[in-house]
Amino acid sequence: MMSNSKPNMLEAALDYAEQGFKVIPLCCPNRDGKCGCGWKHKEKEIGKAPRTVHGLSDASSDPDQIKEWWKQCPKANIGILTNRRLVLDFDLEHDGFESMATLEAKYGPLPRTRVHRTGGDGEHYIYRNPGSTDIRPAVKLGGYDGVDLRANGSYIVAPPSLHKSGNRYEILDDAETAPAPEWLMKMAIEKKPASDEEKGAIRALNGVPEGERDVDIYKYACRLFGKGLGKNEVIHLVLLAASRCTPPFPEKEALDKVESAAKYEKSNKQSEPPEIISAKALSDMDLPPLKSALPGMIVEGLTIITAKPKAGKGWWVL
Numbered sequence: 001m002m003s004n005s006k007p008n009m010l011e012a013a014l015d016y017a018e019q020g021f022k023v024i025p026l027c028c029p030n031r032d033g034k035c036g037c038g039w040k041h042k043e044k045e046i047g048k049a050p051r052t053v054h055g056l057s058d059a060s061s062d063p064d065q066i067k068e069w070w071k072q073c074p075k076a077n078i079g080i081l082t083n084r085r086l087v088l089d090f091d092l093e094h095d096g097f098e099s100m101a102t103l104e105a106k107y108g109p110l111p112r113t114r115v116h117r118t119g120g121d122g123e124h125y126i127y128r129n130p131g132s133t134d135i136r137p138a139v140k141l142g143g144y145d146g147v148d149l150r151a152n153g154s155y156i157v158a159p160p161s162l163h164k165s166g167n168r169y170e171i172l173d174d175a176e177t178a179p180a181p182e183w184l185m186k187m188a189i190e191k192k193p194a195s196d197e198e199k200g201a202i203r204a205l206n207g208v209p210e211g212e213r214d215v216d217i218y219k220y221a222c223r224l225f226g227k228g229l230g231k232n233e234v235i236h237l238v239l240l241a242a243s244r245c246t247p248p249f250p251e252k253e254a255l256d257k258v259e260s261a262a263k264y265e266k267s268n269k270q271s272e273p274p275e276i277i278s279a280k281a282l283s284d285m286d287l288p289p290l291k292s293a294l295p296g297m298i299v300e301g302l303t304i305i306t307a308k309p310k311a312g313k314g315w316w317v318l
């Protein structure tokens with residue numbers, strides 16, 4: 001690994017700008033894997049969170065701006081916007097490489113293109129969008145585990161940035177970025193058009209400051225359960241909202257929030273008092289006809305048998 005060498009981050013950032021990427025300075029981890037950029041980033045944001053006031057919307061390819069940013073923080077990690085690109089993000093930890101094998105078995109080898117190794121056991125295959133279709137990011141692209149898509153409106157951490165594990169992001173293949181293969185374009189486009197619920201999910205976390213996203217994801221999940229949505233739907237919408245955060249909210253933590261919200265919902269339901277119905281409302285209700293267990297004497301459900309004491313009710317029932 002290159003973790004001991006000290007690359008020149010400014011030069012690398014300027015290189016990306018020259019290649020046409022919009023660049024953004026990110027948090028950089030210190031030697032202990034903690035936030036080393038001075039912004040006191042939380043665990044999941046270390047080395048990944050934009051270090052500008054307006055996040056991704058500050059991204060720039062202007063050399064002067066880039067020099068200014070890296071003058072403020074020479075070790076800052078480098079984020080590059082993935083607008084007009086399709087980046088396949090394979091995550092080893094979540095079976096991304098099994099998914100890659102499945103995809104290659106189905107569609108043939110991934111076309112050669114620029115590939116980065118992430119500092120956290122993953123690979124980024126960077127393709128360019130051959131047309132002008134607005135491709136948006138996706139989690140579990142095409143339903144494949146460990147395969148995310150970064151596209152318009154998202155970014156990746158780029159080499160030689162330092163991961164909090166101590167590994168550096170590296171260029172595995174510096175080939176020219178190839179146009180995205182047809183099957184990939186199709187898969188990226190064919191995501192169902194967003195339903196109203198999905199549009200809500202996309203809006204749900206817009207403008208929520210990074211430190212408050214935990215709470216908001218949890219509240220959002222509670223709201224969806226409250227609407228009576230099933231767990232799978234809630235998971236889908238919460239992951240969608242999480243992937244649209246800047247930086248994206250980690251999937252595993254989002255799923256934890258869904259679990260807690262599900263538990264809360266369940267305990268809430270159990271403590272609700274039973275509905276009270278008036279005699280008038282009951283007599284007005286359309287009830288199903290009674291079914292007889294013993295015609296004229298006993299109905300299915302509840303029958304009350306009355307008689308004088310010692311008349312033999314018990315024997316009769318037996």
Ligand SMILES: [Zn+2]
Nearest residue numbers: 027035037041
């Ligand atoms: Zn930081």
